[in-house]
Amino acid sequence: MTKIGLEIHCQLTRLESKLFCPCKADYRNLPPNTNICPVCAGLPGSLPILNKKAVEKAAMISLALDCKVPDKISFFRKNYFYPDLPKNFQITQYNAYGPTSIGSDGAVQIEGKEIRIRRIQLEEDPGRLVYEGSSEKTQITLVDYNRAGTPLVEIVTEPDFENPRQVRIFLNVLADLVENLGVSDPYLEGAMRVDGNISVGSGNRVEIKNVGSFRDIEKALHFEITRQQSLVERNIEVAAETRHWDEARKITVSARSKEEEQDYRYLPEADIPVISITGGQIEKLRTQMPESIMAKRERYVKKYGIPAQVAEVLSSDKFYSDLFEKSHSAGNAKAIANIITTDLMGFADTREKKMELKVTPRHIADLADAIVGNKLTRNSGKAALYEMIKTGRPLAEVVSSLDLGNLSDASSLEKIIDEVFKEEEKAVAEARQNPSTINYLVGKVMRKTKGKADPAITLEILKKRLS
Amino acid sequence: MSLDISATEYLSLVREGGLSVEEFVAKTLERIAKVEDRLHAFITIDSQKSAERARAIDKKIKAGERTGVLAGMPVSVKDNICSTGMRTTCASKMLEGFVPPYDATVVSRLKAEDAIILGKVNLDEFAMGSTTEFSCFGPSRNPWNTDYVPGGSSGGSGVSVSALECMASLGSDTGGSVRSPASFCSVVGLKPTYGLVSRYGLVSYSNSIEQVGPVARRVEDIALLMNVIAGHDPHDDTTAKRKPDDYVQDLDAGIKGKRIGLVKQMAGEGLEKEVSSATEAALARLQDLGAECVTVSLDAIEHSVAAYYTIASAEASSNLARYDNLRYGFDFGNEGYEFKAYVSKVRGNFGPEVTRRMLLGAFVLSAGYYGKYYLKAQQVRAMIKSQIDDAFKTVDLLVSPTMPILPYKIGEKIDDPLKLYLLDINTITANLAGIPAISVPFAISSAGLPIGMQLLANSFEEKALLQAAFSLQQSTRLPGVPI
Numbered sequence: 001m002t003k004i005g006l007e008i009h010c011q012l013t014r015l016e017s018k019l020f021c022p023c024k025a026d027y028r029n030l031p032p033n034t035n036i037c038p039v040c041a042g043l044p045g046s047l048p049i050l051n052k053k054a055v056e057k058a059a060m061i062s063l064a065l066d067c068k069v070p071d072k073i074s075f076f077r078k079n080y081f082y083p084d085l086p087k088n089f090q091i092t093q094y095n096a097y098g099p100t101s102i103g104s105d106g107a108v109q110i111e112g113k114e115i116r117i118r119r120i121q122l123e124e125d126p127g128r129l130v131y132e133g134s135s136e137k138t139q140i141t142l143v144d145y146n147r148a149g150t151p152l153v154e155i156v157t158e159p160d161f162e163n164p165r166q167v168r169i170f171l172n173v174l175a176d177l178v179e180n181l182g183v184s185d186p187y188l189e190g191a192m193r194v195d196g197n198i199s200v201g202s203g204n205r206v207e208i209k210n211v212g213s214f215r216d217i218e219k220a221l222h223f224e225i226t227r228q229q230s231l232v233e234r235n236i237e238v239a240a241e242t243r244h245w246d247e248a249r250k251i252t253v254s255a256r257s258k259e260e261e262q263d264y265r266y267l268p269e270a271d272i273p274v275i276s277i278t279g280g281q282i283e284k285l286r287t288q289m290p291e292s293i294m295a296k297r298e299r300y301v302k303k304y305g306i307p308a309q310v311a312e313v314l315s316s317d318k319f320y321s322d323l324f325e326k327s328h329s330a331g332n333a334k335a336i337a338n339i340i341t342t343d344l345m346g347f348a349d350t351r352e353k354k355m356e357l358k359v360t361p362r363h364i365a366d367l368a369d370a371i372v373g374n375k376l377t378r379n380s381g382k383a384a385l386y387e388m389i390k391t392g393r394p395l396a397e398v399v400s401s402l403d404l405g406n407l408s409d410a411s412s413l414e415k416i417i418d419e420v421f422k423e424e425e426k427a428v429a430e431a432r433q434n435p436s437t438i439n440y441l442v443g444k445v446m447r448k449t450k451g452k453a454d455p456a457i458t459l460e461i462l463k464k465r466l467s
Numbered sequence: 468m469s470l471d472i473s474a475t476e477y478l479s480l481v482r483e484g485g486l487s488v489e490e491f492v493a494k495t496l497e498r499i500a501k502v503e504d505r506l507h508a509f510i511t512i513d514s515q516k517s518a519e520r521a522r523a524i525d526k527k528i529k530a531g532e533r534t535g536v537l538a539g540m541p542v543s544v545k546d547n548i549c550s551t552g553m554r555t556t557c558a559s560k561m562l563e564g565f566v567p568p569y570d571a572t573v574v575s576r577l578k579a580e581d582a583i584i585l586g587k588v589n590l591d592e593f594a595m596g597s598t599t600e601f602s603c604f605g606p607s608r609n610p611w612n613t614d615y616v617p618g619g620s621s622g623g624s625g626v627s628v629s630a631l632e633c634m635a636s637l638g639s640d641t642g643g644s645v646r647s648p649a650s651f652c653s654v655v656g657l658k659p660t661y662g663l664v665s666r667y668g669l670v671s672y673s674n675s676i677e678q679v680g681p682v683a684r685r686v687e688d689i690a691l692l693m694n695v696i697a698g699h700d701p702h703d704d705t706t707a708k709r710k711p712d713d714y715v716q717d718l719d720a721g722i723k724g725k726r727i728g729l730v731k732q733m734a735g736e737g738l739e740k741e742v743s744s745a746t747e748a749a750l751a752r753l754q755d756l757g758a759e760c761v762t763v764s765l766d767a768i769e770h771s772v773a774a775y776y777t778i779a780s781a782e783a784s785s786n787l788a789r790y791d792n793l794r795y796g797f798d799f800g801n802e803g804y805e806f807k808a809y810v811s812k813v814r815g816n817f818g819p820e821v822t823r824r825m826l827l828g829a830f831v832l833s834a835g836y837y838g839k840y841y842l843k844a845q846q847v848r849a850m851i852k853s854q855i856d857d858a859f860k861t862v863d864l865l866v867s868p869t870m871p872i873l874p875y876k877i878g879e880k881i882d883d884p885l886k887l888y889l890l891d892i893n894t895i896t897a898n899l900a901g902i903p904a905i906s907v908p909f910a911i912s913s914a915g916l917p918i919g920m921q922l923l924a925n926s927f928e929e930k931a932l933l934q935a936a937f938s939l940q941q942s943t944r945l946p947g948v949p950i
Contacts, residue, residue, distance in 0.1 A: 038569050045668040045670045046569075265832035266837070
C-alpha cells in the first residue's frame, strides 16, 4: 500500500507586515534587499515583535481545518546554518514537548476519505537564494532577504493519502479554503509550496522536496511510486532519504545524505512570551471567519435549488462565489449560477484572466434577468456576456449594438419559418412522418435568426404547421 | 571643579548655569586621556562628538530652552549595546567592523534626555566572562590596583565610572556582569527585574535572563538613570507593560522595620575571610539602621551554577549563530569558499570562552540531551524561583556579599574556567529568578581592594531595593579611588 503525507507551506499573503517586524509582507517585485530592517535582517541586538494578526489568521486556518487550538502557544528556534537565514535559526513552533503550535489534530474530508492534519505551525519564511543558472552549476549565489520574516503556516498531514490523485484534490481544496478565508492568495508564485513523503508497501519513507507547483508534486509522487516499486520488485531496499524534484528532467534525485543527519537543536524562543488564547477569543474569531465553502455549498443547494454539482464548483472558487453573492436575487440565483459556472468560468479560468474581466455584478444580474424574462436566449446571452467581459459596456448597449434581442413575435417568426419550409422541403416531409426530427428545423430557424429566435415559440409554431 | 561629583549634584549645577558642560566634558576627556593607557576601560572614544554635544547643551541652557533630565551628563556604554554610527564590537573580532544603523532603546532614551555618550567600554567577548580578560582588545584593569581584574563582564563600565572617566555607565548583567565589576571597582551596579528595562539593541547572549543595568558612583544616580531607562518598550515584547515607579522620590525613606534575610548559601564556606567579616559588619550596620536581620536558606542555589551555565550556554549557541560574517562583521574575503567551509573558517575567530560556551550550548540542546540538561536546568530555575517567592513572603529583602572573594590578579584564574564559573554563585540567583539585585560599595580590604554588598528584592521592587541601598551607602565612608 502506498502512503503519502504532505507538508504544505502557505504564506499569509493577506497580512500587511511580516511576522516579527513592520516590513511589508508583500515582498514581491521589489529591488533585492530593500524590504528589510534590523529585525528581519537579524542584526545584532534586534528583537522579534510578534504580529498578532498573523496569530489570528493562523488560528482561523486551524479552526477551518478542524484543528485544536491550545490555550497557550509558544515559539521555538530551529537552529541550522544556511545563507538564506539571517539569524541562522528560524523562529517556528514545535510540539515535541507538548502541543504549543497554533493547531493540531485536525481533519479534512475529500471524496469521503478523511485526511488527518497532524499540526499547523506559524513560522517565518527565510530569504531567497538567487542562482546564476541552475543551483547545481552556479558559480555565484546571491541572497535576497526581502522575503525573510514573511508569515507562513506549515500544515503537516498524517500519511493518509493513498495516491497522487487524492493529493491533488486535497491541495485544491486547501488552496480554495485559505483563499476563501481571506488569509492567502495561494496562486501567487511561491505562496503555497509542498513537500511530500512517500512509502510503498513496508518500505522506507522518502521525502520529496524542492517541488515548484501542485502539478509537479503529483508528477513527483507518480515518479516515486514507480521508482520505489521497481526497487521492491528487484528486492532492493528503498533508502530512507530526501530527494529533490528535478523540474527539468521530471525525476527525483537523491539529495546529499548530510541533510538526513541535521539536528535542529530546538530551543524555546525567549524573546517572544507565551501567548494565551482564550475561549472567548476563539469564539470571536469564529464569528469573524467567512462562511466556509461547505456551508456556502449547502446554502446554494437548499436556498436556491442550484444543482449540487454547480453549487460545488461555484462555492469552491472565491472570486466567482463573491461575484455570485454580489449579483444574485431570489429570482435569478439559479440563472446566475449557470451563467458563472458554464459561461464565465470557461472564459476566465486563470487568475490573470479573472483580473482582466471587466464584468460587474450589475452586468451579471441584468443578463440573468433578461434570460429569465425571455428577453435573451441562452445563446445570445453568451454572446452578450463575452462582449461585456471585454468592454465593460452595459447589457442594454451590448444587446442593441450586437442586435441580440429575442425574436419572439409570432408574425416575424412565421415569415422566417415560411422561408425554411421552402428551402427544406425534404426535411419538412420527414418531420411530418417522424416528429423527433423537428429539432433540425428548429436549428435552421436559429441559424437564420443568428440565435435570436425564441426556441419555445419557434417550436410551438413549427409543431402547429407540421400537424 | 572635581570630577568626583554625584550626577544629581552635577545636573542641578548645570541646570542653574553654575557649571559649563563643555568644560566638564573637556576635563573628563582629559582624565580619560591621562588614565586610559593604564586602565583600558574604553574600546571607542568619541571626543569630538562629545565636545560638540556638550557645547550644544550649554547653548540650550543659556537660551532657556527645555533640556532633558540628564542634560550634559557624560556616560559610557558597554560595547554590546548598539549605538547608531558608533561601532559596537562586543569585544569580538567577529564584530570588529560592525556599525549599527540603529540605537538600542536604552541609548535612545539617554540621548533623548540629553546625556552625552562619551564612548563604548570594554567587556568580556559577548559578555561571557567575569574578569574582562576575554576581550579581543585586551583586558581592562582595576583602578584600585592595576595588577588586578576589575570584574566582568561589564569591566569597562565599572572601571570608567570608578576612575572618574565618566559619571555613569550602562552595562549588561547576565549572571552578575554589572554587579561583579561594581563590587570589584567600588561603585554601585544594579541588575533590574527581567522585563523592566528594554533589551532592544542589547546584543543577546542569554536572552531569557539578561538585563541592561546602570553603573554609577552613587545610589541616587542609579535611581535617576532608572527613571530614564525603565519601562515598556514596543520593540521588546518581554518588557512589562506596568508603569515603572519613580525611583528618585523617597529614596531616603530608610529601612526601619524592614526584614532582611542573609542568604545562607551565599555566605558559607566559600567566602574569603575579609569578605566574611565585611558581611558580618554589613548585617550589624543594617540592624543599626533599624532593619531586622534573619538568616534564610535557599538550598536550590546548590544547583544554580550548573543550571545557569546550561541555560546561558544553550541560548548563547543559538544567539551567536548569526555571526557568519556574511552580512556584517569584519574584513575577510569570501571569494572561493563553499558556504559551510566559509562559515567554519570565519567562526574560528571567536575567542576561547565564547567558543567553549557555544560548544557546551550546542551539546546540551542536541537531540536526546535536551531533557537531560536543558529541561533539568529549567526545572532548577523554577525551583529557585519558587524558593525565592517563599522567602519574600517572610522577608522584604535578601542580602549577601556580591562576590565571595576579593579581586584577584589578572591572569590568575583565566585558565581555570570551572573555578571562575563557581565565583558567580552569589550573583546568578537574581538572573535565574528574574529579580532585581544591586551591589553597593561597603568596605576596602587590608590590601586596598574593594568589597561590595549585594541586596536583592522581589520582582519590580526596585524602589525598596534602592532605598535600602541608599541607607547603606549613606552610612558608609570609603576612600576615593587611588588612581
